[in-house]
Amino acid sequence: MALDRIDKLMLRLLQEDGRMSNADLAARVNVSPATCHRRTQRLFDDGHIQTVRAVVNPQSVGLGAIAMVGVVLDRSTPESFAKFETAILALPMILDCHLVAGDFDYLLKIRVADMADFSRLHGGVLIALPEVRQARTFFVMKEVKDAAPLDF
Template identity: 40%
Template sequence: MPYIHLDAIDLKILDALQKDGRLSNSDLSDIVGLSQSPCLRRVKRLEKEGFITSYRAILDREAVGLSLTVFAAFRLKSATPEAAEEFEQRLTALPQVITCHMLSGDSDCLAEIVAPSVAAYQAFLTEHLRALPHVRDIRSNIALKRVKSETPMPLAHIKRPLDGPDC
């Protein structure tokens, strides 16, 4: 595994901000055991180096009327890079698509889609998804229950200079 240039304090900062991106610098510095100025410098460095890409509010899906989650698996007609890129651009431009992964295996793409109801998803499927370029077929799976979502990234795998190789 390549060495990632993060020390124990950097990892504490990342962990704390993943759990609560609204932490004040004062509270964050208390959590990680630094004074405020060095803590803020580290946060700015982590942002600049791309470890922290953004901050946002996570909305309750039901509260905003998007209680239906559908996982749509797509198979494409063509495997050319141009076809895949055009498909990706058109699919990811749809605001109802909240995550999208290109895959190997039986499907070429898996998209997580939110909608207010089954009827709304059916209309979205008919009007938008079936109109996407290069689509051979779409398999829709309706989520019955969200068990885990919006969780922080695990960071225990990151090796620091004093860590030895895996045993």
């Protein structure tokens, strides 16, 4: 179903504050609470809202370093991609994994405590991933913009 002006406004507001009460959201978009609830449920049912979760401060849980890792596989075959992707899905420390065009096959975003923590991960896990020929690591020096809300 196509999104109308109210749906889009609801999505923008919920991106800003996923804990906003239904009553507050209804008031902000100028519909009744019952209508707002039905619309919110439809946004979930139609897949426009995938999930609601807390954004945890990484430093507060000891994960203050980010490594971006470009991975090149041995072969560019559907089987190689499937093996690698299955292995990646089992690793919770890998926040993002994207199949990309360019110098790498995949680009990974990994959160770790520090460089020593990454070194252990690299030596014990990353280089042992199936089909990996090369991994190039880039350490993030400063997060300028991360997990920004969608603009539509």
